[in-house]
Amino acid sequence: MSRQEVLVDADWVAEHATDDNIVLIEVDEDTTAYDGGHIAGAIKLDWRTDLQDPVRRDFVNKEQFEKLLSEKGVSNDDTVVLYGGNNNWFAAYAYWYFKLYGHNDVRLLNGGRKKWELEARELSAETVTRPATSYTASEQNLQIRAFRDEVVEAIGKKSLVDVRSPDEFAGRLLAPAHLPQEQSQRGGHIPTAVNVPWSKAANDDGTFKSDDELKQIYSEAGVDWDGDIIAYCRIGERSAHSWFVLQELLGQKNVKNYDGSWTEYGSLVGVPVAVGDEPGTL
């Protein structure tokens, strides 16, 4: 992959949003953001109600995903362009999710909703519907998804990259600071994980830094480019952003996102936890 194949800019979206084979999709943490105004032509995916199983903690299965995209009017050969708030956290999560189910052509709008707004570009409140399709998903590509046992096994052996803020890594905060801090899980990080906050990969306007800058950031943190890499955060959305950087922008082929992340790991009985600013040892 290269930047040209996975990122588009605002001018490109303005020009191509209504093309036949382009589907523009907004995905936000604040799922009401879309309703207040979205890029003209964009449909909405709700990361919680559309992409998560309503009962168990897991994703919707292959059949549910097929039904969802069919109803939303997305075809297998469409180019899906994702954007959203929070510097594209949830758009990147949806990007990773589309890849998990094998969608071929997926892209992110560089800078997401924030850059679009900061440039005072137009938003529309118009309802967008697309004619239904018959979407076929692949089985989940587990080459890009890590589960807890694999993560525990990876301690001290693979590059674990904790992409949360330094205060969350150290255990001083339990959630990103726009959320209340009273959480059930313990504070800290997986021993031997390095802390590369997702934000180091982005400029203030939410766009990604250059490939050279990105490579340097992870190299300086001690990421082993020849080994397997597992990224995690709190619920797997910021680490999807870092997964996008590592695999889609920098072309690493051995990167997994641990979507259970700290809300799962920090609640497990018996696993080791490190507190403080250092990676720690097993």
Added chain:
Amino acid sequence: MCGATKGGLSVAGIDVTKEAVIQGRVLRGGTPVAGAYVRLLDSGGEFTAEVPTSATGHFRFFAGDGAWTLRTLAPGAQTDRRVVATRGNVAEIDVELEAA
């Protein structure tokens, strides 16, 4: 508005004894600015959270004890404000943008 403080956001439903709340408004010439982006940076300048302001220009963070910086981005404007937060308290802060 039950639980409102100093005309700021309501803290109803939030256990403020357990939270170090930083909240306030973004203003331009005294008028609230909706859709500005307020970013919370830690004492080392590292990103900790970011929220867009509400229709009434409000924002809110749940931080920890210590010194923080609020970096506000809006079309044509950027400004930094320092703020100290302590658990059990609500730090109210109005960020005034330079008139564009």
